Every structure is written in structure tokens, then in C-alpha cells.
Amino acid sequence: MQRTLAVGAMGGTIGMTAPAPGAAAQPRLDADALVRGVPQLADLAGLRTTTVCTKPSASIDLVDVLTALGWARDQVDDGAHGVVLTHGTDTLEETAYLLDVLWDRPAPLVVTGAMRQVDLPSTDAPANLIAAARVALAPEARERGVLVVLNDEVHLAARVTKHSSTALDAFGSPGFGPVGRVHEHHPRFTAPRTPRPPALPAPGPGPVDVALVAAPLADDGRLVRAVLDAGFTAVVVEGTGLGHVSADTFGELAAALGRGVVVVVASRTARGGTGRATYGYLGSETRLIEAGALMAGELTGPKARLLLHVLLSAGYRDAQLAAALEQRSLV
Ligand code: ASP
Numbered sequence: 516m517q518r519t520l521a522v523g524a525m526g527g528t529i530g531m532t533a534p535a536p537g538a539a540a541q542p543r544l545d546a547d548a549l550v551r552g553v554p555q556l557a558d559l560a561g562l563r564t565t566t567v568c569t570k571p572s573a574s575i576d577l578v579d580v581l582t583a584l585g586w587a588r589d590q591v592d593d594g595a596h597g598v599v600l601t602h603g604t605d606t607l608e609e610t611a612y613l614l615d616v617l618w619d620r621p622a623p624l625v626v627t628g629a630m631r632q633v634d635l636p637s638t639d640a641p642a643n644l645i646a647a648a649r650v651a652l653a654p655e656a657r658e659r660g661v662l663v664v665l666n667d668e669v670h671l672a673a674r675v676t677k678h679s680s681t682a683l684d685a686f687g688s689p690g691f692g693p694v695g696r697v698h699e700h701h702p703r704f705t706a707p708r709t710p711r712p713p714a715l716p717a718p719g720p721g722p723v724d725v726a727l728v729a730a731p732l733a734d735d736g737r738l739v740r741a742v743l744d745a746g747f748t749a750v751v752v753e754g755t756g757l758g759h760v761s762a763d764t765f766g767e768l769a770a771a772l773g774r775g776v777v778v779v780v781a782s783r784t785a786r787g788g789t790g791r792a793t794y795g796y797l798g799s800e801t802r803l804i805e806a807g808a809l810m811a812g813e814l815t816g817p818k819a820r821l822l823l824h825v826l827l828s829a830g831y832r833d834a835q836l837a838a839a840l841e842q843r844s845l846v
Contacts, residue, residue: 518652520560520597521590522644523583524549525610526570527603529629529640540632542569549601552633553641559648563590572603572610572628578720580613587614591622597651601644604628604677604685607663611672612818615661616825616843619714623656626672627664630685639666639683646697653702659694660711669695669702673845676815678785690786690813712842718828725749725827727820729783730760736767743767749777749823753816757790758782758800765798765806772807777827779840781811781819788813788846809837812844 524530524546531540546564550556567583568575587598602610611626618624627647629640647664650656661672666684674688687693695704726747728738732755742750752768754760758780760768768778780803782789789810790800800810811819822843831839 518560519563519595520556520599520648520652521563521565521587521595522546522550522556522648523564523586523598523600524566524569525572525575525579525583525600525602526568527572527601527605527607527628528632529601529603529627529643530569531632532634533632540634542571544633545569546601549640549644553644555641555645556648559645560596560652563595567600570603572606575603575606575610576720577718577723580610581717581720583610584614584617584717587618587624588620591620595622597623597625597648597653597656599644599647599651600624600626601647602626602628604630604665606817608672608675608677608686608815609817609821611661611663611675613821613825615672616715616822617717618661621658623651623653623659624661625651625656625664626661630665630681630683637683642667649697649700650695650702655695655704656702658711659708662694664697667697668693669697669704673814673818673843676785712839715825716829718825723820723824725751725820725824727751727753727816729753730755730764734761734764736761736763736765739764739767739771743771743776749779749827751779751781751811751816751820751823753783754780754789754800754803755783757787757793758803758810759794760798760803762797765802768803768808769806777823777836778803778808779811779819779823780808781814781816783816786813788844809840810844812841812846814844
């Protein structure tokens with residue numbers, strides 16, 4: 516039986532070329548052009564294509580992600596065996612994670628991109644697109660949620676992060692590793708399927724109403740205050756170490772929590788995540804928890820921001836919100 520693969524383009528380097536020799540790259544290729552550039556794809560499956568957008572990935576918004584989600588659902592409901600979305604690598608992990616939280620089909624949804632544009636001799640675009648297609652068509656990839664495939668590695672959307680701005684092996688899942696590899700043209704999964712929490716309802720297409728703020732050395736809390744004055748209703752703080760902030764920032768956050776603002780604390784470290792019971796000083800994780808903050812566990816700040824937005828949009832509050840966040844905190 517001829518298999519069917521749906522390929523959706525969302526911009527990024529994988530769809531960029533230089534408008535003139537030596538010029539800097541710009542978005543230029545739609546999904547049809549991308550697929551035409553990799554004729555081997557047609558040997559794998561019958562192809563359906565769509566262009567969701569042709570943006571650099573920092574400009575992707577919720578409308579783009581929700582459009583991709585709706586299209587991907589329609590494709591698998593209409594018989595596609597798997598879906599590949601191409602995306603800029605800079606925010607790929609965020610779109611993949613947001614889709615993962617919302618993806619409610621057993622069929623594989625695979626996100627890929629490229630570190631080197633298609634008109635460079637060292638481009639990784641065709642290899643990544645073919646590897647992503649092979650994974651999306653693999654029965655072993657079913658019921659694993661959204662997967663990220665680059666450099667012949669398969670990562671869970673919840674764990675993956677871009678850890679190099681230039682290298683071809685730019686993506687990794689710190690402290691966890693890939694769940695599979697594409698080896699001699701075949702996907703090989705090295706990790707079993709893990710139970711997935713139920714998919715969440717999609718938020719509306721409006722802006723993300725959760726701020727993400729850093730809390731570095733000598734932070735005096737002004738940024739948190741400014742963000743809340745700007746009207747954000749919830750904030751994710753990327754704290755240091757186990758999820759720590761300065762005494763001044765703690766004061767601002769404690770006051771905000773007292774006013775009912777939702778505060779989630781993530782760790783800016785790559786591995787280990789936030790703690791619950793190690794330190795007791797002002798600004799430590801135990802004091803933040805006592806003040807009412809929720810902890811993001813091993814979810815990165817950018818992913819915790821998106822999850823919190825989805826949960827708040829779906830009406831989760833108080834104990835239900837804490838439980839839902841904990842269930843998805845990867846610890
Ligand atoms: N550097 C980017 C990429 O790899 C540009 C983007 O994220 O759109 O695709």
C-alpha cells in the first residue's frame with residue numbers, strides 16, 4: 516500500500532537562500548519548493564504539502580502554530596501516515612513542545628529544520644527532511660507525541676533544546692539523550708514509549724499572556740515589577756540553580772503572589788531542574804514555594820511559559836493548575 520506523508524513548511528533556514536551570491540539568507544522556499552529540492556522524498560511516500568508560513572522562527576506566533584496543528588490533524592484524519600513540519604531552528608523546540616502538549620492523535624508529528632541553508636554546500640536541509648520523513652512514516656514512532664529530528668537523532672519535544680547556534684549537531688536533550696536515531700536509513704528507537712498526559716485544549720490565537728523573565732546576578736526585582744505593571748497576568752522566572760532568585764526579586768514575587776499573580780520558577784541550568792527542599796534562605800526554592808510559587812521541574816523557562824499559557828487559557832487554577840504543571844514537569 517502506498518504510504519502518505521504530509522509536509523508542512525513554517526519557514527526557517529531550511530527554506531532560506533541568499534537572494535544574490537554572497538548575500539545574507541532570507542526566507543524564500545515554500546513547501547512545494549522544499550519537497551521539489553529533495554526528489555528522494557517521493558520514493559518514500561505519496562506527498563501532500565502545505566505552506567503554513569515562510570517566517571524566521573523568532574516571528575512565529577500562536578496563529579501559525581494553531582494553523583499547523585489544525586492542518587496536521589486534518590491530514591492524519593484524512594489518511595496520512597505521518598506529518599513533517601519544517602521550522603526555523605531558533606524556536607523549533609518551543610513550537611514542537613506547544614504542538615506536543617496539544618497533539619491528540621497517535622500518528623507521528625515530526626518537526627525538523629536545518630542549520631545550513633539549502634544553497635550552501637554544507638547544507639543539512641535534505642538529510643534532515645528525509646530523516647524526518649522516515650521517522651514520521653515509522654510505526655515505532657506512533658503514540659510518542661511530537662518528535663524532533665535533526666542530524667539523524669530523534670528527540671522528544673518535551674526534552675529537546677537547541678544548544679549550539681552554529682553546529683550541525685545543534686540539538687540535544689540534556690540529561691536524557693535522544694530516544695532514537697536514523698541508522699542506515701531506518702529509524703531505530705532506543706527508548707520505550709513513555710505514558711503521555713492527556714492532550715490539552717488549544718488556547719486562542721491571541722498573544723501569550725505569560726511573561727518569561729531572567730533573574731541573574733545582582734537582579735534587583737525591577738524587571739519583575741515592570742512586567743507585572745505591563746499587564747502580564749502570570750510570570751515564569753528563569754531562576755539560578757535549583758530555582759533561586761535574589762532577596763529583592765523574592766520580595767517582588769512574594770508581593771505579586773499575594774495579589775494572586777501566578778508565578779512559576781524554572782531553572783536556567785541545562786540539567787537537573789528545580790528543587791523543592793534543599794535551601795531555606797530568602798529567594799530559595801523552599802521560600803518561593805512557601806510564598807505560593809510553582810516549580811517547573813526540568814521544563815525549560817520557554818517551555819514552562821507556553822505550558823502555563825495553555826493551562827491558564829483552559830481554565831486551570833490553584834490546586835488543579837499545580838497538579839497539571841507537576842504532571843508535565845518531567846521529574
Ligand atoms: N537560524 C534559524 C534557523 O535555523 C532561523 C530561524 O530560526 O528561523 O532556521
